[in-house]
Amino acid sequence: MLLPLQARLAEAVRSAARSAFGAELGELSFQYPPRLELGDLALTAPFDLARALRQNPREIAARLAGELSRASGVRRAEVAGGGYVNLFLDRAAFARELHASLRAAAGPPRVPGRVIVEHTSINPNKAAHIGHLRNAALGDTFVRVLRHRGREVGVQNYIDDTGIQVADVVVGFLHMDKKGLAEVERIEGRFDDYCWDLYARVGDFYAEDPSRRGLQAETLHAIEAGGNETARLAAHVAARIVERHLDTMERLGIRYDLLARESDILRLHFWERAFELLKQAGALRLETEGKNAGCWVLSMEDSIDSSALGAPAEATSAPPARDSHPRGRNLEDESPRGRGSPAGEARRIDEDKVIVRSNGTVTYTGKDIAYQLWKLGRLDRDFRYRRHRVYPDGHVLWTTTSEAGFPPLGAAKRTRTMSGGEFTSPPLKTRGGVLGGAPLAPPSSMTDDGEPGAPVFGHARAVYNVIDVGQSYPQRVVKAGVAALAGPDAATASHHLAYEKVVLSPATARALGYAVGADEAAVKVSGRKGLGVKANDLVDALLAKARSEIDARDPERDAPARERAASAIAVGALRYFLLKYGRTKIITFDMEEALSFTGETGPYVQNGVVRARNIFAKMEAEGHRPEELAGRAAGLDLGTMLEGEEGDEAWSLLLLMARSDEVAEQAVKAEEVSLVAKHAFAVAQAFHAYYQNPRYSVLHAESEDRRAFRTMLVDAFLRQMDVLTSLLGIPVPEKM
RNA sequence: GCGCCCGUAGCUCAGCAGGAUAGAGCAGCGGUUUCCUAAACCGCAGGCCGCCCGUUCGAGUCGGGCCGGGCGCACCA
Structure with missing residues (x-):
């Protein structure tokens, strides 16, 4: 409501500066005087003009005040302090307009272009914990704010269903618990909690005998290869955990539009295509000697204009130098340091980042570059899609798929063009056919391929990836890859919404049964050790607290009403707690504090x-x-x-x-x-x-x-x- | 070594496109419930804004240098 008024007043200031001093003012912002008596809005432009014109700011302020006092919506303007112009608004008119606009509930104008926000992206191998909640709350809230400001937003949750973390749990099932797919399917109860414990045990299992790491590699290969019992078990584990995560997030009102699965990125050969394009663009170099011999590397030095990478040292003037981070995944574990990289080892800065290993396999970062290119509509491949779940309000969550029946891009003709995209790759083979016995309906107006009714995913004008700050470096690599292939604009459109981790207060860590040294101010969450506050447990604790508060105040309330209120209060308390800190701040999670319902909550x-x-x-x-x-x-x-x-x-x-x-x-x-x-x-x-x-x-x-x-x-x-x-x-x- | 983040009241944090006496919450102390009642409100107390130098009419905010804490710099994700 204030924005249009400010825009109008800013124009008035500019024109006054022009006519009175012949000066051109750039962006100018309004401030708010410390006390109401001083005015409603304050202008500091006189100080800027004073410098440029070498004149007394108060005199300049007086001239501007004279002009501004005649502006519409302004009751009076006065000079204050060393040269402020303080504006007193026409309260009646402003109040009337504000109330009218609130009653009309008119949103801001639509901003053209699709925006993608990726958040949550939890490894589907164990229960979500407090750190994951921070990611999801941050991402979900950012989505809400973007939509409020007129952006069309698609929310994606990346599912790394073929990664090492899932493989570890599979190792646990197969080699520790001696359970096959059939047995695992029979496990009842909270499957994510079961895997939480199992995952921690797998860590010990490896630690006891380092040779067992071989099982990890073996399992990972089987999962990537597909078509075997191990891969089916992994798929089962990932799918079941994803459901648990979705349910957990649903408790907090967090929803998605698309689950983007890494297995589909693999099977639909996104990387192969991106690899071709990157080679064509000369972005990758095959190293023939040195420690990276045999690898395809991305140069981090000369790739492109470094400002487009958001290089931290860069003092770009245009946007606030806030976005200085690339992107990554929701990392939940400390990196397994200490193995094979003794402290004190020579650590020279690597100008090159390995994207394809000497054995020909692609790194995580490489896959991420392909995914990011797809998000930006710069990869001439697409997923197939199918409906995953329908939320209570009818909203459909889609998932990517590579299964037959959902033809990928290239198999059918595409009506919607990609900006500047060319389709030079051969169409992928598809079997087309039926879905659940029903013949496939022709594509809807929104989609060209896949299950009918799928909206267009990807093709984003801007992409925000909510990933913890620890992954800033790999995210910069992704950005560099995007820049090398799609140019600086595409890199600039890629935002890493980096946030700090959540650690546990000593009191809370002790309450969870962990020995904490007297000198420790905080304890790191560790999925490997099973140390952390599980999201569902936290929500349950909040619910219990809310119920008891309600009972204390209003014992007469009927059960359903009580439950509704308890749920709202628990969710409200949790979301506010996770959102009130700046994202670069480490949150020291203390259970007692999180359960507080008074004060800033x-x-x-x-x-x-x-x-x-x-x-x-x-x-x-x-x-x-x-x-x-x-x-x-x-x-x-x-x-x-x-x-x-x-x-x-x-x-x-x-x-x-x-x-x-x-x-x-x-x-x-x-x-x-x-x-x-x-x-x-x-x-x-x-x-x-x-x-x-x-x-x-x-x-x-x-x-x-x-x-x-x-x-x-x-x-x-x-x-x-x-x-x-x-x-x-x-x-x-x-x-x- | 290089890079990033953090360092503001006892504690947890706002404030940082430079601007007018540095703000909240918690904890502490003292008040306010015949009221649209209190998951609230009012008051008191509590600050070399880590340190130094610089830029500026003006620095918690910008630049440089230190100090302290955290993180990153894999053919891991």
């Missing part, structure tokens, strides 16, 4: 909304019509209402709410969703304070006009919070 935010709703409920119970009253407020003398002590307080609340869109926009630009969380808290806090004052009672207002005015304020708050809580994925219970 999700429940505090929820409670603000519930209290506002209570006002309306009470009004209705006493025969008032809040909706109607709020609508009538537009006809009030808002100018008078917004004066005086109450007027000031109401005004500051309105002004704060009005900043929401600006905050969301900043969150997108800075790739920092904690801004939205902090803002939602601030708005709730302002409302709590206002609400607390009995003199501002809506129900017991001194006049009908006052009541209408306050009703409008509460109505605006509810509508704004509806937006903000949705952005954060925080549900609001009917009652607290």
